[in-house]
Amino acid sequence: MFGVVQDMPAVSEAEYHLVEQHLGPDRPAGLVAHVSGPIDGGWRVINVWHSEDDFRRFQSERLLRAAGLAAQAGLDPTKAARFTALTVAGDEMPFQ
Numbered sequence: 001m002f003g004v005v006q007d008m009p010a011v012s013e014a015e016y017h018l019v020e021q022h023l024g025p026d027r028p029a030g031l032v033a034h035v036s037g038p039i040d041g042g043w044r045v046i047n048v049w050h051s052e053d054d055f056r057r058f059q060s061e062r063l064l065r066a067a068g069l070a071a072q073a074g075l076d077p078t079k080a081a082r083f084t085a086l087t088v089a090g091d092e093m094p095f096q
Contacts, residue, residue: 004045005046006046008044
């Protein structure tokens with residue numbers, strides 16, 4: 001498993017949904033879990049992937065394009081923190 005944490009300073013819920021709209025409605029291949037919510041002064045997204053390759057494919061094929069289209073929302077994929085996820089527990093939720 002491979003995880004990515006993305007903090008987006010000064011991004012609101014509405015701006016997050018703008019980026020999400022540019023990503024499209026279908027669940028990316030290899031995505032295990034997607035969690036997002038407000039933090040002090042912005043928005044945080046945490047994703048867990050089956051592999052780093054799955055994340056890199058999503059990043060190059062969809063995320064960078066969506067980030068470019070929604071750049072005014074403050075998304076900067078280069079500032080994402082990466083980590084190895086040793087445990088992922090809970091029911092898988094559909095991507096929305």
